[in-house]
Amino acid sequence: MFLSRCLVFLVRLLMGATPRWLGCEPHPRQRIYFANHTSHIDTLAIWSALPPALRKHTHAVAAADYWGKTALRRSIALKGLNAVLVERQPGQGGNPLTPLIDTLKQGDSLIIFPEGTRRPQRLPGEFKSGLFRLAQQFPDAELIPVYLENLHRCMPKGALLPVPLICTVRFGEPLGRLPEEHKDAFLARARQAVEELA
Amino acid sequence: MTPMEKFVWLIGGIVALLTLASLIGFVLKRRVRSENGLETVLNLQQRVNAWWVMIGIFSIAFLLGPTTTIVLFALMSYLALREFLTLTPTSPNDHRALFVAFFVIIPVQFWSIYDAWYGFFTIFIPVYAFLLLPSLSALAQNTDQFLERTAKIQWGVMVVVYCVSHVPALLILDIPGFTGQNALLLLYLLLVVQISDVLQYVCGKLWGKHKIAPVVSPSKTVEGLVFGGALAVGVGTAMWWITPFAPAYAAAISLVIVIMGFLGGLVMSAVKRSLGAKDWGSMISGHGGMMDRLDSVCFAAPVFFHLVHYFYVP
Structure with missing residues (x-):
């Protein structure tokens, strides 16, 4: 895990990435962390904010079209961040969630960005349905909303290198599941849970 | 005294002072009953502990x-x-x-x-x-x-x-007769600035009545500035032997450091408030952020540097 330690050190030196456990405590049970997405460092920031013991069993979800592109990015993502790569534009018939489902089946935790793409603003945009489907299929996994503060300023879309500004990673209260809740209502509630941490 | 002996005496003095502060914190914590008082004592202890760490880091850096x-x-x-x-x-x-x-x-x-x-x-x-x-x-x-x-x-x-x-x-700075001792000058500046901050804070807490700039910085009082500042000038004068200054000049220079440090704290506080914050950060527990400790140094350092440069470097 040498690479992983170097990455965490670098993130601490650049943006602090201090965790704020507002609605829950760090715990090794199975969790799906879902966060707003504004920069390439988001994954690293959440990863650094987690205690080392939890990192081993937590996998970030990364876009295969970005993180799988070069050998360097690939090894950062897979070895450094324990990431699971997903195809954002899957070929005919394939279920893009398959790698995530496999990870959850092993009992590990996931970090996902339900917006699907980076947004240039403070507050998250519309959530895609993946979170809803995973939440249904794994009813025992805790759903933890996460808000990443200031990361859109550290590395705005289009920037190649980050500027060091202090970022905080806020973990909220686990999102409850309501019986027979419709997909859209669930996603809106999930998004609001992230916004409330802002 | 050799520079190293001066350094050891100086650090020894600071360690003695911090030990005293830690003891006071320990005693106060057992005596204080009110919730407000307890909060102040806990903050005092956090600050003293942070000082131990900062002095440790600086001593190591100077020795290296x-x-x-x-x-x-x-x-x-x-x-x-x-x-x-x-x-x-x-x-x-x-x-x-x-x-x-x-x-x-x-x-x-x-x-x-x-x-x-x-x-x-x-x-x-x-x-x-x-x-x-x-x-x-x-x-x-x-x-x-x-x-x-x-x-x-x-x-x-x-x-x-x-x-x-x-x-x-x-x-x-190339000061005749002071070669190889410049690190002491640096310590002198930091010591006077920081002790002035501490003494102004303590005197303000003990006797503070008239606020100087309540809008900008509610903790700054006339009594704190005058008594704390005077004590800090006293400390600066008493430390003349680690500097190239004669005692009277050490007093004058300390006075300038104290005034500039005070203005630095005031201005940076105004900036901080205009940005809508109470502390700059949370790096140093009890103190706030790095800037909360550096604010007075920012203003005192350039003036001190140029005074020394003008009067002591040929």
Whole structure:
């Protein structure tokens, strides 16, 4: 895990990435962390904010079209961040969630960005349905909303290198599941849970 | 006394002072009953503990030599600028300028001290950085609040990079009869500034009645400034033997340090409040952020540097 330690050190030196456990405590049970997405460092920031013991069993979800592109990015993502790569534009018939489902089946935790793409603003945009489907299929996994503060300023879309500004990673209260809740209502509630941490 | 003996006496004195402060904190914690009082005592203890850590870091840096000291101050500048710009609203169009501020201007400024290049050290930020940073922002083609954005970045770089860099720059002054002892001068500045802050705070808590600037900084009082400041000048005068100054000059220079430190705290507090914050950060527990500890140093360092340069360097 040498690479992983170097990455965490670098993130601490650049943006602090201090965790704020507002609605829950760090715990090794199975969790799906879902966060707003504004920069390439988001994954690293959440990863650094987690205690080392939890990192081993937590996998970030990364876009295969970005993180799988070069050998360097690939090894950062897979070895450094324990990431699971997903195809954002899957070929005919394939279920893009398959790698995530496999990870959850092993009992590990996931970090996902339900917006699907980076947004240039403070507050998250519309959530895609993946979170809803995973939440249904794994009813025992805790759903933890996460808000990443200031990361859109550290590395705005289009920037190649980050500027060091202090970022905080806020973990909220686990999102409850309501019986027979419709997909859209669930996603809106999930998004609001992230916004409330802002 | 050799410089090393002076250093040991100085650090020994500070350690004795901190031990006393820790003991006072320990006793107070057992005696205080009220909730408000307990909070003050806990904050006092946190502050004292942070002082132990800071003194430890500085002693090690000084023993390792000038290069380590310069690197330490570069790192402090970096962390302080990070706090400053985190609170300051910036636009994505300033990204390049900000990147250059952190990763070009800070290294070059501190490298010029390492290189002992006085002429470049004094003008690099006021001239070159001043002209380069707005150019980078202008190339991003966003004129919205351009002057405000440029001014904020420039001001941050001036205060936390340029002003702070005058502390390690004391190491390059060539003072006749004081060769190899410049680190003591640096310690002297930090000691007087910080002890002045502490004594003003303590005197203000004990006897403070008349607030000087309640809007800007509610904890600053006339009594705190006068009594605390006078005591700090006393400490500065008593420490004349680690400096090249005669006792009377040490008193005058300490007075300047105390006044500049006070103004620094006041101005930085106004900046902080205009940005809507109470503390600059949370790095140093009990104190707030790096900038909360450096604010008075920012203003005292350049004036101290130039006084010494004018009167003691031929």
